[in-house]
Amino acid sequence: MLANLDGGYEQLTTTMSKQGEQWHREIDIIINKMKTEISVIKVKHRDILQKHLAEIKQLQSVIKQSLLVIREIEKSTEVTSTIEYSSRIIEFSKIPPKVQILMPTFIPKPIDSEKLYSLFGQITRLSTATEDNISLLNQPNTTVRELLDEPEFLCTIQTGHERICSVTCLNKGIIWTSGTTNEIKCFNSKGSLLQTIHTKSGNYPYDIAVDSDGYLLYSDWSTGTVNRVKNGQTEELIRLQGWKPCKLCVTSTGDLLATMFSVYCTQSKVVRYSGSTEKQTIQFDDECKPLYSGNSYTKYITENRNHAICVADYWAGAVVVVNQGGRLRWRYTGHPSVTKNKPFTPNGITTDSQSRILTADRDNHCIHILDQNGQFLRYIDNCSLKYPCGLCVDNNDNLFVCGINKGNVKKIKYLK
Incomplete structure (x- = not known):
């Protein structure tokens, strides 16, 4: 070497x-x-x-x-x-x-050095791993869990939100939820309310996440900030200029990925942060064409086990997946079906221990399950889903689904 x-x-x-x-x-x-x-x-x-x-x-x-x-x-x-x-x-x-x-x-035109730097390319971080860890990276989970023939509906958690938008899980069987009010609510797996936090601005959060230290993060589009709730106190982590934060995702390395849109909704991008420091911008493909639609702020984001960054772009009608360096891997624009007769509208996304990608198809009232290469595997459409949006998977691969028009979170088992 x-x-x-x-x-x-x-x-x-x-x-x-x-x-x-x-x-x-x-x-x-x-x-x-x-x-x-x-x-x-x-x-x-x-x-x-x-x-x-x-x-x-x-x-x-x-x-x-x-x-x-x-x-x-x-x-x-x-x-x-x-x-x-x-x-x-x-x-x-x-x-x-x-x-x-x-x-x-x-x-x-004035030269924007930072923008030129991001457009020119990107140097990936130096990463070290032992031979055993490399094997684990190549095989994310040694226990292969197959899909159930028929997903099972386990329970419904009544959150009290009039309209719910986001849900995120902790490994302790705890879920956080947010809707179109300034309340962010925490529940246990049985549906008991544990805690309620109010946003500092009084406006509803656009998304929520939990960082590697277990602290709640939420994006506030009205102030252009990403905030952290630590020991009951809300502190500003990131403040944007000319952009509004949307959906959030904490990566396996503890970085924060945030989708954002320009003030006039003409551009969208994904930015990686380490703490409050910007590390990476993902906006264009190899031909300098936008990766994401510019006229929408509805772009859910998650990281897969292979470190791919997956974005559900609602208005583009596509799931856009790039590698860790930000290079486009593939796009998924839906699966032909005689029963799903409305356009594909991805409105939530998550991944599981098998590196499968699950995305909510809001207008067709179902969930698409894809493998890590974007191949369609099956639908989840038998659990009375109505306008599904936010998704998350816990450490047991139980799926939690928000129904945007009701304040409910459904818990679904889909793996054997």
């Missing part, structure tokens, strides 16, 4: 240099294109001036001809030519109006 170290890093810098060369080529192409545009404008400018000059020269020629006629009359002794002469002073005083042409200008 030591012997191959220099070669490996040299290859890394070579790849980066090739990316730089490609950027330089693209910049040269843009500059040449703009120079061509300037040349075309210059030709038009010259044509306008030459046309105006031709009009003036033509008028000058007519005036000279008229002056010659006058001089001939002056020399003549015949009265008739003088009497018949008609002055053209008024005609000649109407000279062509002066042409005012403004030169084109080049307005350079």
Whole structure:
């Protein structure tokens, strides 16, 4: 490994240099294109001036001809030519109006170094693992749990929310829920209310999560912040400028992933934070095209066991999955079905111990189960689900589902 170290890093810098060369080529192409545009404008400018000059020269020629006629009359002794002469002073005083042409200008845009850095590429973190741990990464769970032939409905937790939007689990059989009020409620697995927390702003949270230390996190779109509730006190963890936070996910390494949208709902992106420090931005694919729809703030997010980042993009009608480095792996846009006759509307997403991905299809009242490569496995559609949205899976692979129009959370068993 030591012997191959220099070669490996040299290859890394070579790849980066090739990316730089490609950027330089693209910049040269843009500059040449703009120079061509300037040349075309210059030709038009010259044509306008030459046309105006031709009009003036033509008028000058007519005036000279008229002056010659006058001089001939002056020399003549015949009265008739003088009497018949008609002055053209008024005609000649109407000279062509002066042409005012403004030169084109080049307005350079300010260089945003941080944005350029994120667009150029990303260096993944240095990670270390023993051989045993590498085996575990390649095989996320040695115990293979198959899907039940028919998922089982276990119980309903009445949360008291008029409209519930989000649910997240702790490994101790505890779930947190939030809806369209400023209350965030905590329940045990039997449905008993343990705790209620109110948002600091008084507005409803857009999403909730629990960090690696067990503290509650919630996003507040009205203040553009992500907040942490620690020992009963709410503290601001992240404050955004020009963006609004949406859905949250705490990764296996303790990082925070947050979906967010620009203030005017024209752009969306995923940002990774370590504490309050921004580490990674995921917004464009390899062709610099947006990965996510820009006109929507409904983008649920989760991390899979293989560290893939999975986003349920409601308005795009797609589940978008990128690898840890932010490169697009695949998109899932639904599964053909004679019984599911409405467009695929993913409105919640989670993953289980088998690296399967579960996403709520709100308008078709069901859950899609996919493998880690985006292949459809089956539906969960037999548990009287009505407009499902937020999803989470506990450490026993029990599925908790929110029904957006009611304040209920359903607990479902779907694995053997």
